[in-house]
Amino acid sequence: MKAARVILEALKREGVDTIFGFPGGSVIPLYDALYDCPGITHILARHEQGAGHAADGYARASGKVGVCIATSGPGATNLVTPIANAYMDSVPMVAITGQVSRHLIGLDSFQEADVTGITLPIVKHSYLITSKDDITRTIREAFHIASTGRPGPVVIDIPVDIMKEDMEFDPDDVPPLHLPGYKPTVKGHMKQIREAARVIAAAERPVIYAGGGIIISGASQELREMALYGHIPVVNTLTGKGGFPEDHELSMGMVGMHGTPYANYALSQADVIFAVGVRFDDRVTGKLDAFAPHATFIHVDVDPAEISKNVAIDVPIVGDAKWVLGELITELRKLELSPDRHLPWMEQVESWKRDHPLIVREPDNGEIMPEWAIHKIWQVTNGDAIVCTEVGQHQMWAAQHYLCRHPRQFISSAGLGTMGFGFPASIGAQVGSPGRLVIDIAGDGSFQMTLQELATAVQFRLPVKVCIMNNQWLGMVRQWQELFWNSRYSQTCIECQPDFVKLAEAYGAEGYRVSRPEDLEETLRIAFASPAPAVIDIRVKQEANVYPMIPAGGTVHDMMEREL
Amino acid sequence: MKHTLSVLVENKPGVLTRVAGLFARRGFNIDSLVVAETEKPELSRMTIAVDEQDQNVEQVTKQLHKLINVLKITDLDPAGSVERELLLIKVKASGQTRGEIMQMVEIFGARIVDVTAEVLLIEMTGPREKVGAFIDVLAPFGIVEQMRTGRLAMSRGRKAT
Missing domain, CATH: 3.40.50.970 (Thiamin diphosphate (ThDP)-binding fold, Pyr/PP domains)
Structure with a gap:
């Protein structure tokens, strides 16, 4: 052979x-x-x-x-x-x-x-x-x-x-694994887990800060059990979306630069933060010395190098999230937590949610507001689609407004922030999930980075749906230029762009364009029901910004909640 | 704060690059680095001297542990370990100064390994400070060239490093 x-x-x-x-x-x-x-x-x-x-x-x-x-x-x-x-x-x-x-x-x-x-x-x-x-x-x-x-x-x-060489192959002769320098820790230290349970039980203002590690380790069920038993609000990171159902009353949604106001308020006021499968990224913490100043930190992660990398941790637990959460729930149950032990905190959290909700701006003057378009996509798909994103404004609107109930439902380039990721990723996601509706929420800038993969989608009959939030700008950079660089829009206007409908058709996919709010829902339904890959060019308000926003290196006090 | 990290690694191609690259990537400067085979040919020992804050050394140690080819890392406590450097030094030695230099060699427990009419080539081992002191003593005679290996270190007592 x-x-x-x-x-x-x-x-x-x-x-x-x-x-x-x-x-x-x-x-x-x-x-x-x-x-x-x-x-x-x-x-x-x-x-x-x-x-x-x-x-x-x-x-x-x-x-x-x-x-x-x-x-x-x-x-x-x-x-x-x-x-x-x-x-x-x-x-x-x-x-x-x-x-x-x-x-x-x-x-x-x-x-x-x-x-x-x-x-x-x-x-x-x-x-x-x-x-x-x-x-x-x-x-x-x-x-x-x-x-x-x-x-x-x-x-x-x-x-x-x-x-090109010839050699023997025996399928039953499995080579032994010899990796003396590689032994990941799965089981957390029980003493630390008991300590964590004690700290959580004594907390007056606890928050769970859950990330992609929940999804990787398959710990959603355990996370849910812990949050419900302890009656603890949950904030999630971008990669953590779907690790805890975002429509649950205990969910505070995404935290960080473009997170919900209430998630950021909750972290900033918490006295105990239970961080699991997260890495205290700068897009979450903002200014490090001012991040969650009152909190005692418990951190569960399988990677010991993440512990105390950015934030000094009081109770570190190295181990697999699923394993650790399972044990932690047992320990918490032994402590017989009363659900109303921190009622004032829960009332505070509720009032933040009530007073500072995420805003979906309705169509204005016949213009489609981008987050409204995402909200429509969410409604039309019953929140059940697999959603991939590119990187930029549309990504943040998608993260804010496409609420996820299940793990592995939201696929986005979080750490590296790679424009052009979402469309090919959606092709891979569709291959891995036949029969599911897979949507790439794209920007007109990002999509142009990898759109040649339309040929791949068509060739392999992968019916992914690209929803372009087309504002004819490199929107996120434009937003920063507007807010922090005196509106000097250097090289971010990309009005010169292909006719995405014709482009899709040229590749043998379906192309749709939506310019009027009243056409959006119907077009989405038609495109999503089609067995073919489709590009839906949604013309959204050109200079809409993503809010809320905490400027880079800022704190919750610097949050811009809405358009001024 | 000076630290001596003793890192046991698999003796495979590319491991040195992985380790050195990690230091560079995390913004750390390596003072000295010694690598050689151990008593087990499949393993190598790296002795890495760094001058960094304790917290940074802890972080880089954790990152080093993530390298698949790294088996064990010890941050050697100076009191509980023996540290040595090898020095080769070439010093100008005319007729008048030759005797004086040989006296210094004697005092420091060094050795003359090559002699010519103009220079002496001397080898010396010892802790970093002692090597430094020896160089200082020789400096007035005129140093033609010097080379130091960087630190090697081993923990004291029965247990392996």
């Missing part, structure tokens, strides 16, 4: 049935093996970045490891952004890159790039295979590393001459 085929067989042994990729000189043997390899579907992207983000979206929607392939040199460097993206948001991914033949490495050969070197700071781990004998062991290790502990991307760089 060719080593290239062994690579595929080893992937299958890890449960891989779908690969996203793009061929090239140094992976021809791999694609030759794919030509007649049963059990693996290859989704051909139109750009390696598309393949990488699709693998990411697939992983986030399905919980499985996303796999992508690119050739050496430019193919591999085109994967750099998706790898960095997966790294920042802890997404399990295995990226296989072809490398030039071993005797050509280091000679500036055609399509050669030092891929393991380039990706070093943005991978959980990486391998340069130097012998066919290392193939099966490396693939086994890569999947183990990518998917356990704090997940992340693993790069496997394979010289093309190795792929």
